[in-house]
Amino acid sequence: MINFISKHTRICRKFYSKSNAVKQSSTIIDLILHNGNYITETDVTECPFSDKCFVLAKLLINKPKNELKKIDCRNLSTENIPKIFSSIDQIDFNPIKNYLTIEGKWKFFKNEILKIVDSIAPLRKFP
Numbered sequence: 001m002i003n004f005i006s007k008h009t010r011i012c013r014k015f016y017s018k019s020n021a022v023k024q025s026s027t028i029i030d031l032i033l034h035n036g037n038y039i040t041e042t043d044v045t046e047c048p049f050s051d052k053c054f055v056l057a058k059l060l061i062n063k064p065k066n067e068l069k070k071i072d073c074r075n076l077s078t079e080n081i082p083k084i085f086s087s088i089d090q091i092d093f094n095p096i097k098n099y100l101t102i103e104g105k106w107k108f109f110k111n112e113i114l115k116i117v118d119s120i121a122p123l124r125k126f127p
Helices: 080-089 094-098 102-120
Strands: 010-016 021-027 039-045 054-059 071-073 124-126
Touching (some): 080 102
Antiparallel strands (some): 010 021, 039 054
16 A cells, blocks of 8 residues: 655644744645555645645546346236236135145245236336
8 A cells, every 4th residue: 555645734834923933834644545546646735724635536437338237027007917916816825725834835825926927917128
């Protein structure tokens, strides 16, 4: 890690009335440590309302390429939802008693519902 701040980041000025002089001290108290991969330039700018300075850094961040993403979706329109509901009402759920575990019962229930949804509103890729 390298510190790329070389200018003073705190400049303190004090007026002494006995000697009628202003004394100034400058220190580097703010650092930017980095390995040089993302920061291309740094600078220090005085702040008008504080004895501390602003520390600035210019970053080099490459924008990733735009990728067209495909989304799985279904047509759950106002026409298809009532069809799905009426088909679910016609399912015979009595075979669910044949499954001993909750996982088996859930799998049966889920498969029956998905059969109906897939037949009325099948998955499609968008765009």
